[in-house]
Amino acid sequence: MIDFIGDLVNFYLIPGLVLGSIYALGAIGLTMTFGILRFANFAHGETMTLGAYFAWTLVQLTGWHPIAVLPIAMGLTVLVVLGIDRGFYKPFRASPTIMLVIASFGMMLMVRSVVQFIWGVQMKAMVPGIQMPVVLFDWLRISPKHMMIIASVLVLMFAVHYLLTYTKIGKAMRAMSDSPELARLTGINTEAVIRATWIIGAALAAAAGVLLAVDTHVETMMGFKLLLPVFAATILGGIGRPYGAVAGGLVIGMAEELSSYPWIGTEPLLNPGYKAGVAFAIMVAMLIWRPSGLFRGKVY
Amino acid sequence: MxxxxxxxxxxxxxxxxxxxxxxxxxxxxxxxxxxxxxxxxxxxxxxxxxxxxxxxxxxxxxxxxxxxxxxxxxxxxxxVCYVPQTANIFPSLSVEENLEMGAFVREDDFTPRLHEIYDLFPPLKERRRQAAGTLSGGQRQMVAMGKALMLEPxxxxxxxxxxxxxxxxxxxxxxxxxxxxxxxxxxxxxxxxxxxxxxxxxxxxxxxxxxxxxxxxxxxxxxxxxxxxxxxxxxxxxxxxxxxxxxx
Structure with missing residues (x-):
């Protein structure tokens, strides 16, 4: 029995939790840009890639641990994203949503190409070598990197929660996500809110990229591969609902991992190769039966 | 004039x-x-x-x-404060947060004004932590007006x-x-x-x-x-x- 639980926890639940919390970080930014700027930002995945590459470079330069350079990588990513907003999205502020969506799609391709041009297409290791897991209570095996990832995500989420609940700009972000028109009539500085949204979204996306790279490796398609589950998490949680995005991310991450557990017999229920399909299936099901998501988000 | x-x-x-x-x-x-x-x-x-x-x-x-x-x-x-006919509150924000947003452009301490608004609309004080979207129609109008009045327009x-x-x-x-x-x-x-x-x-x-x-x-x-x-x-x-x- 303890073996059974041990397997389930060590090889499915903990990886699911790690993956899910990385999705959650990505989904918070995506859901907020969706809610406040009213468009699905396809370039959000590349923001994560960019964060991972900045961190990799910083690790090479300083020799520090990736978590130590994380804040700097987040800051650099924020600067790039603010520049992109100024140059590419701001001119479209009053345009129909579809133009912004297409602009972000173009931005996704451009950022990826620039990353490939600068850093090459070869896979890179963020943390060299293999880490031995720590064993607790004789059966719980958790690797230090997973503990670090979960701890970092918790810190970032508390920071976001504090910002959204207790600061003026955070409340204004939620207000604008509720109704951009009323926010404008109320005299809320909408450009400042948009800037704050990009800053938080980009910082969290960069963190998601770095943490995924710590768990796996750095490659130029990593952000694009994250995009689908992150979109699924956003829709599952409800568009414009940051807490929904966290819940959605965790559910998608867990569901992906648990889908390959041998629930029936000894074979995996679903070939691990179909993990991405699980996120997609959840997203489609939500869009059909409950498009407002778990947390009553917006429906477009 | x-x-x-x-x-x-x-x-x-x-x-x-x-x-x-x-x-x-x-x-x-x-x-x-x-x-x-x-x-x-x-x-x-x-x-x-x-x-x-x-x-x-x-x-x-x-x-x-x-x-x-x-x-x-x-x-x-x-x-100048304007209360639109519909969609005049932020439904997912609490009553108090709605009022705070009304005061967004104020740089000074608006707490005294907040208390004046609560005195004007006592039902809002009881429900100040409640999401504004869950209030009755009349109370929503109170929030909408209270929000506008935060600026002392x-x-x-x-x-x-x-x-x-x-x-x-x-x-x-x-x-x-x-x-x-x-x-x-x-x-x-x-x-x-x-x-x-x-x-x-x-x-x-x-x-x-x-x-x-x-x-x-x-x-x-x-x-x-x-x-x-x-x-x-x-x-x-x-x-x-x-x-x-x-x-x-």
Whole structure:
């Protein structure tokens, strides 16, 4: 029995939790840009890639641990994203949503190409070598990197929660996500809110990229591969609902991992190769039966 | 000098012209009501003040300062507060957060004002942690007005505050409007429920087809036979023939 639980926890639940919390970080930014700027930002995945590459470079330069350079990588990513907003999205502020969506799609391709041009297409290791897991209570095996990832995500989420609940700009972000028109009539500085949204979204996306790279490796398609589950998490949680995005991310991450557990017999229920399909299936099901998501988000 | 003046305002949305020369004046300490049939441009006239439509002619003056075609966020910063007819609160924010957002442009400590608003609308104080979207229609209007009043506005613009409310709540809203006015804020209000609105109005305007049709004190308009027949659903109590008793 303890073996059974041990397997389930060590090889499915903990990886699911790690993956899910990385999705959650990505989904918070995506859901907020969706809610406040009213468009699905396809370039959000590349923001994560960019964060991972900045961190990799910083690790090479300083020799520090990736978590130590994380804040700097987040800051650099924020600067790039603010520049992109100024140059590419701001001119479209009053345009129909579809133009912004297409602009972000173009931005996704451009950022990826620039990353490939600068850093090459070869896979890179963020943390060299293999880490031995720590064993607790004789059966719980958790690797230090997973503990670090979960701890970092918790810190970032508390920071976001504090910002959204207790600061003026955070409340204004939620207000604008509720109704951009009323926010404008109320005299809320909408450009400042948009800037704050990009800053938080980009910082969290960069963190998601770095943490995924710590768990796996750095490659130029990593952000694009994250995009689908992150979109699924956003829709599952409800568009414009940051807490929904966290819940959605965790559910998608867990569901992906648990889908390959041998629930029936000894074979995996679903070939691990179909993990991405699980996120997609959840997203489609939500869009059909409950498009407002778990947390009553917006429906477009 | 009037607090707010619309002078021969002409304009509309895009190419559609709705206002063909509307003039409205609100003096300090007044409640002014704009009535008229559907599509007369009543709500549009209020939106014209708030920079929400493109004005091609005329002027909007705030205490003599020209604010024609000023964008909404700047008009708000000048101390004009506008309560739209619908979608006038942030539903997922708590009551208190809604009020705080109303004070977004204030740099000073607005806590005393917050307490004044709670004194004005006691039900809001009890529910200040509740999401505003879960309140009843009447309480939502209180939040919407309280939010606008957080700025201690120079003038409050209300777009059909009683639309869609039951008669009981309607009376409540009109008494809230009177309370707000008594606290010193001039009010420009567009209303469907013309009779009740004119009763609390200092002056009223009747708009028809984007033009001024009649103007008078609330009482004069209420007692005018023609207006009564056209907009108030038949003669009101005490409506008199104009040619008759002039000593009313």
């Amino acid at each position: 009037p607090t707010l003046e619309l002078r021969d305002v002409v304009g509309g949305y895009g190419d559609t012209q709705i206002l063909h020369g509307v003039s409205i004046t609100v003096d300090a300490g007044e409640i002014v009501v704009v009535i008229g049939p559907n599509g007369a441009g009543k709500s549009t006239a209020i939106k014209a003040v708030f920079g929400l439509l493109n004005l091609t002619g005329g002027q909007v003056l705030l205490d003599g300062e020209d604010i024609t075609n000023t964008p909404p966020e700047k008009v708000a910063r000048k101390g 120079r003038i409050l613009l209300l777009d059909e505050p009683t639309a869609g409310l039951s008669p009981k709540f309607r009376g409540e809203i009109f008494s809230i409007v009177k309370t707000v006015h008594a606290a010193g804020t001039p009010i420009l209000m567009v209303e469907q429920n013309a009779k009740q609105a004119l009763k609390i109005a200092d002056r009223g305007y009747v708009l028809v087809d984007g033009r001024n049709k009649f103007t008078g004190t609330g009482r004069e308009l209420l007692e005018d036979r023609q207006i009564a027949a056209m907009f108030l659903g038949g003669p009101t109590n005490g409506a008199k023939d104009k040619a008759g008793d002039g000593a009313a």
